[in-house]
Amino acid sequence: MKIRSNSIINSVVYLITLVFVTISCQPTITPQPVADFSVEKVTGSPGKIKLTNKSLNAKRYQWLFGDGRASTDEAPEIEYKTDGTYTIVLTAKNDVGEDQVSNSIEIDGLVKYVTAGFDFAPVSGSASRIQFTNKSVNADRYQWEFGDGQASTDANPTIEFKANGIYSARLIAKNGNSTDEVSKSVSITGIPTSGSVMFYTNGRGDGSDIEVYVANAMQGVINTVQTSGVPTSCGLDGNVTFQNTDGNYSFYAQSKSRSWSGVITVKNGECRMKLLAQ
Known part of the structure; x- marks a missing residue:
């Protein structure tokens, strides 16, 4: 009968333990994210698009839609209101890095919604006459109210106020599909009081x-x-x-x-x- 010495047995046990510990301590490597998505128009809805997120290894997302809007959803829904070509940018992120990709899409055939807007400035040399400059988009008809009983349907009216004060100037802009309005305060000073x-x-x-x-x-x-x-x-x-x-x-x-x-x-x-x- 042969008997193994304790030293030999102990050496084998140590070797097995060392191999196990070495294997179990190997770090987990997180791969870099890869950003990817596809974009397509929704049939029957000219302004709507479908975004399919195909990114790999990502935990977080940042979308930019080219019209000032943004989202952090994984696959957001988006609807454009104005015809044009938009560049959509997706940034995919995880704990070790980020990746970015962009696609462009052309939107046409939308209903042209009105956006009302205007600026104003005094007429040179006059404290009481104000020139209103129309900045409305997609409008073809206008209704102005100036807070003192005066009104106008001109695109860019010039109005003379009779007394100092703060007046609310209101513009209603229209087309065949929609209406929008905006108001601004106009401060009149410098008219001689009498x-x-x-x-x-x-x-x-x-x-x-x-x-x-x-x-x-x-x-x-x-x-x-x-x-x-x-x-x-x-x-x-x-x-x-x-x-x-x-x-x-x-x-x-x-x-x-x-x-x-x-x-x-x-x-x-x-x-x-x-x-x-x-």
């Missing part, structure tokens, strides 16, 4: 010949009589109308038989009446 006060009298005889002075300057002579009621507007013949910027102004008036004095208030955009009674 109002009016009209002096009138209900007197008789020499009471109708009244000289009117405002702020120590003669403004005119009242040579007519308002027989009833109150005048309906400033600037009527035979009366005296004072026009100036906002504020309080002292006045003096005299006829052959009497005189008047006091203070009048001018308010921007308003026509006020001052009665010199007999």
Whole structure:
């Protein structure tokens, strides 16, 4: 009978263990991603396309569709709204790297949807006149509203505002398929502010010949009589109308038989009446 020595047995066991440990410690190698996809149009839907992601070894995706939109879905759905040629870019990624590929597709036959847009700027040398420049896409009809009661159907209107303020300018753009609208605030400053006060009298005889002075300057002579009621507007013949910027102004008036004095208030955009009674 032969008996193996313990040293021989121990050596065999060590060798087997060493081989096992060496084999089990080999690192797992992650392959680089390979980006790939196909693109095709969806029948019956001119703007829709089908994207089939064929990438290998990827965990994450970044799509760019050539119209400003993007997605991180694996196989997103996409629909274009405007005819044109678009370049679609796919970046496939994993923990060790990334790969990129692109394909182009031509879209045509779409319904032309309207996109409303405009810019505006003051007309040179004028604080109140504004030139509106139409930037709408695919539109053939326009309706403008300027926030002060004025309106226009011109493509590029020029509007004169009557008073300082902030106005909401609105453009509605249309074609046979769709409508779109946009509004912008227009700030008007620099228009001289002014109002009016009209002096009138209900007197008789020499009471109708009244000289009117405002702020120590003669403004005119009242040579007519308002027989009833109150005048309906400033600037009527035979009366005296004072026009100036906002504020309080002292006045003096005299006829052959009497005189008047006091203070009048001018308010921007308003026509006020001052009665010199007999």
